[in-house]
Amino acid sequence: MNRLIRQLKPYPMEELNRIKASLKERGIKIYDFGTGDPKEPTDQKIRKALIDAVPEVSQYTSVAGRAELRNAISEWFKNRFGVELDPDTQIIPSNGSKEAIFHFPLVFIDTDQPEKNKVIFGTPGYPVYERGTLYAGGMPVPVPLREEDGFLLRLDKLDKSLLQETKIVWLNYPHNPTGATASLQYFQDMLGICREYGIILCSDECYTELYFDEKPPSALQAGIEGVVVFHSLSKRSGLTGYRTGFVAGDPQIISEYRKGRASFGVATPDFIQKAAEVAWSDEEHVEKRREIFRRKRDIFLEFFDKIGLEYLYPQATFYFWIKAPEGMSGEEYAKHLLQYGIVVSPGVNFCAGIEIMENRCSSDYFRIALVPTVEECMEAVRVWEKAHSEI
Ligand SMILES: Cc1ncc(COP(=O)(O)O)c(C=O)c1O
Missing domain, CATH: 3.40.640.10 (Type I PLP-dependent aspartate aminotransferase-like (Major domain))
Known part of the structure; x- marks a missing residue:
């Protein structure tokens, strides 16, 4: 295999994957804000x-x-x-x-x-x-x-x-x-x-x-x-x-x-x-999509303001880039949320491979992708609020 590629290990996510698998086994509902692949139907x-x-x-x-x-x-x-x-x-x-x-x-x-x-x-x-x-x-x-x-x-x-x-x-x-x-x-x-x-x-x-x-x-x-x-x-x-x-x-x-x-x-x-x-x-179907993402975004704007998490105000995309609570890394907070079925991406997932190899990768941030439906987002913030209060 190409030597450079072999050296580029992905960030070790084993622990998060293990927790996710065990939640599934225990039948806990998962709200997946991890991967940026929304589920809205394709226009007819x-x-x-x-x-x-x-x-x-x-x-x-x-x-x-x-x-x-x-x-x-x-x-x-x-x-x-x-x-x-x-x-x-x-x-x-x-x-x-x-x-x-x-x-x-x-x-x-x-x-x-x-x-x-x-x-x-x-x-x-x-x-x-x-x-x-x-x-x-x-x-x-x-x-x-x-x-x-x-x-x-x-x-x-x-x-x-x-x-x-x-x-x-x-x-x-x-x-x-x-x-x-x-x-x-x-x-x-x-x-x-x-x-x-x-x-x-x-x-x-x-x-x-x-x-x-x-x-x-x-x-x-x-x-x-x-x-x-x-x-x-x-x-x-x-x-x-x-x-x-x-x-x-x-x-x-x-x-x-x-x-x-x-x-x-x-x-x-x-x-x-x-x-x-x-x-x-x-353009009509695109306008409809923007409206859906706006509704999801507004649910989280209100929620993060309520629980006091700092984020970059998203003017575009379906992502939020959020700072983990004081004293926690993005990864630690992601692990905590996962126990409650909330999946987010720790900021370290977006480091370059070279930074990981050279141990130059850390992040106080995590990302959510507004992938679940509007209804699931409303449900998820209730679960998240409880998780956040139990840090
Ligand atoms: C920044 C960026 N560029 C490119 C892509 C690739 O998208 P696609 O190949 O589906 O057009 C993605 C997908 O998530 C992305 O986030």
């Missing part, structure tokens, strides 16, 4: 489009994807962000954003250039930026995101020598796991630095549509050259199982990436593309 229109698209004869599809889907994405992007994208040269459909994020450094890291092989990303964060970098033979550089910076990755605070050696920067706003959002000014500032140092700015934007107040911007509003964005229908339309998203941006990078992707076997099935076309062309 999208399901029907998929079923109607299943062909009598099945043929290979192309990496470039269907023109109709790229047109629908281009139209959506223009309406949502005010940026015109050429559907032929600036958009590639992907099988969700995970594979697209993972494969990106495989195309853009040149292992013959160790002086320009670093990939910067924030921590806590989504683990695939690091994994993709390692598989591609690049050098991951996790940068701690700080509360005082609003959990924004601040390239302006990094050493110039590091930036000179960096090929790719991953930004992810709205952010998993903290729910932090970024302004257009922030993207403009970060793009200025990336351009100065010849860095590709990759912006993972899969949560832009789950907002509660202001609409989050896209990095492509700051500029096209040197920028690539990753979008997904997983969160926007609740299509995690369909595996569909897109990559868009700088036409030169998109052209090279499309060439590279021809090797990976990631051409999206036609019937998924037809369902995706319907999903990108409809």
Whole structure:
């Protein structure tokens, strides 16, 4: 096995998993706020489009994807962000954003250039930026995101020598796991630095549509050259199982990436593309989803204020990033809640693998994903309140 990957052990969760298994055995009701995969039904229109698209004869599809889907994405992007994208040269459909994020450094890291092989990303964060970098033979550089910076990755605070050696920067706003959002000014500032140092700015934007107040911007509003964005229908339309998203941006990078992707076997099935076309062309189902997440969010805003837990006010995403009570780590509090059937993710789950290997990983935080139904959320806060009073 690839040595680097073998060394990257996941954070040891055995104890939490053991408690969860024993609760199940004892028939205790579990409220799972751990994994970010909500259970709301997929909109009927999208399901029907998929079923109607299943062909009598099945043929290979192309990496470039269907023109109709790229047109629908281009139209959506223009309406949502005010940026015109050429559907032929600036958009590639992907099988969700995970594979697209993972494969990106495989195309853009040149292992013959160790002086320009670093990939910067924030921590806590989504683990695939690091994994993709390692598989591609690049050098991951996790940068701690700080509360005082609003959990924004601040390239302006990094050493110039590091930036000179960096090929790719991953930004992810709205952010998993903290729910932090970024302004257009922030993207403009970060793009200025990336351009100065010849860095590709990759912006993972899969949560832009789950907002509660202001609409989050896209990095492509700051500029096209040197920028690539990753979008997904997983969160926007609740299509995690369909595996569909897109990559868009700088036409030169998109052209090279499309060439590279021809090797990976990631051409999206036609019937998924037809369902995706319907999903990108409809906002009504997204508005309904936002409303559901808003109701769940409001239940927890009220609850955390009542019991006095500190959290980052989520302006987008379906996550809350919460500080464990004074004197406890996120993991200790998660373990305590678990005894009552409440599953949350300790902050250490979002450390980079390198930080875990080097024992640089600790966290006073934990994350909840607003996955259970509104009714289950209301039930869960009653159980949680009792658990909290018995610390
Ligand atoms: C920050 C972030 N990026 C990307 C993804 C991948 O989503 P998908 O591959 O379903 O589009 C996730 C999934 O949870 C995520 O949290």
